[in-house]
Amino acid sequence: MKEASIEVMKNTKSVRDIDVKDKRVLIRVDFNVPMGEDFDISDDTRIREALPTINYCTDNHAQSIVLVSHLGRPKGRSAEFSLKHVIKRVERLLGRDVDFAENIENVESLQQGANGNVILLENIRFYEGEEKNSDELSRKLASLCDVYVNDAFGTSHRAHSSTCGIAKYAKERVAGLLLKKEIDSFAKAMANPLKPVLLIVGGSKVSSKLALLYNILDVVDKIIIGGAMSNTFLKALGFDMQKSLVEDNLISEAQKILNHAKEKKVKIYLPVDVVSTDDIKEHRHIKITPAQDVPEGFMAVDMGPATSKLFSEVVRDSQTIIWNGPLGIYEIQAFSRGTFNLAHAVSDTYAFSLIGGGDTADAIDKAGERDNMSFISTGGGASLELLEGKILPACEVLERK
Structure with a gap:
């Protein structure tokens, strides 16, 4: 890091x-x-x-x-x-x-x-x-x-x-x-954080969060991976994710991250059960099943109730929480429960909570928890680069004390 x-x-x-x-x-x-x-x-x-x-x-x-x-x-x-x-x-x-x-x-x-x-x-x-x-x-x-x-x-x-x-x-x-x-809040979460430190990471693509996941392993004690990007990790564990969004070309990278985390004694939490549907927009069927049993022709779109409970407990035991990316298709009411439940869990802690990324901030807004987070960043791409351990070009050119 x-x-x-x-x-x-x-x-x-x-x-x-x-x-x-x-x-x-x-x-x-x-x-x-x-x-x-x-x-x-x-x-x-x-x-x-x-x-x-x-x-x-x-x-x-x-x-x-x-x-x-x-x-x-x-x-x-x-x-x-x-x-x-x-x-x-x-x-x-x-x-x-x-x-x-x-x-x-x-x-x-x-x-x-x-x-x-x-x-x-x-x-x-x-x-x-x-x-x-x-x-x-x-x-x-x-x-x-x-x-x-x-x-x-x-x-x-x-x-x-x-x-x-x-x-x-x-x-x-x-x-x-x-x-x-912004810089002071990220420094508080990354340079000298209260432990244990938890990263919650979601969104649709592993590809956009690879650098973040590799870099953050030196900072955090545990990681919750949700949203569509968790499908790639579940597939790396050998689960058949059916029609779920999976980045097949990154399955070996997901496996590498799981191995690196193990070496660094960082605990990674993935969904144990999922909400899946036959069609995102015109869903006729919605099912809750164990993560390894997504029904044929269905796709995972949110975490299930057991996962919600598990993730909430992980949140409760953390002193610093960094959250980047929603954990389901929160814009659709039927698939928003996982993200909203987690937002409520984070707001109930005394942890320092740092929220990065526009979609995450929007999800927290919709969950009615904006005022209960310690700090919500105004920049998606910039906050991601900070979490990746980079110096922002526009900060590099400013005067130092």
């Missing part, structure tokens, strides 16, 4: 460690929020999480504050992905007016004679150079500020102009309060 990587990031300077008075501050925020057809925001958590950093700069008399974010994956400029759709919500949550800049040149004119005003720049992914980490765009962005603040944890695993390139040219480059909180 690269314990050092999380420690390195923990020493990143934050906006609290510098003086922003009378300085132009550019904050890379993550306003990539989910929207309905009429551009109504269905979840503004990411905007709310950015408020402490913005307010800190305002309260400490920054000359101007430029907010830079992406929204979606636009191909060129497109009204559908304009940040104009979020500005009203930003204003309401900040309790003040926010200027909107269609382009970088606009920002410069809005900064003239600025006195603490907040400016939101149009979607940074409208610029072709953003995802290419173009030098030209990085310089342009850096010219807008004296202080660069990265508060977009959700995109910190990407080396883009607004997350990495800009730091090369900014006079001061520090972490925002959200980014700092």
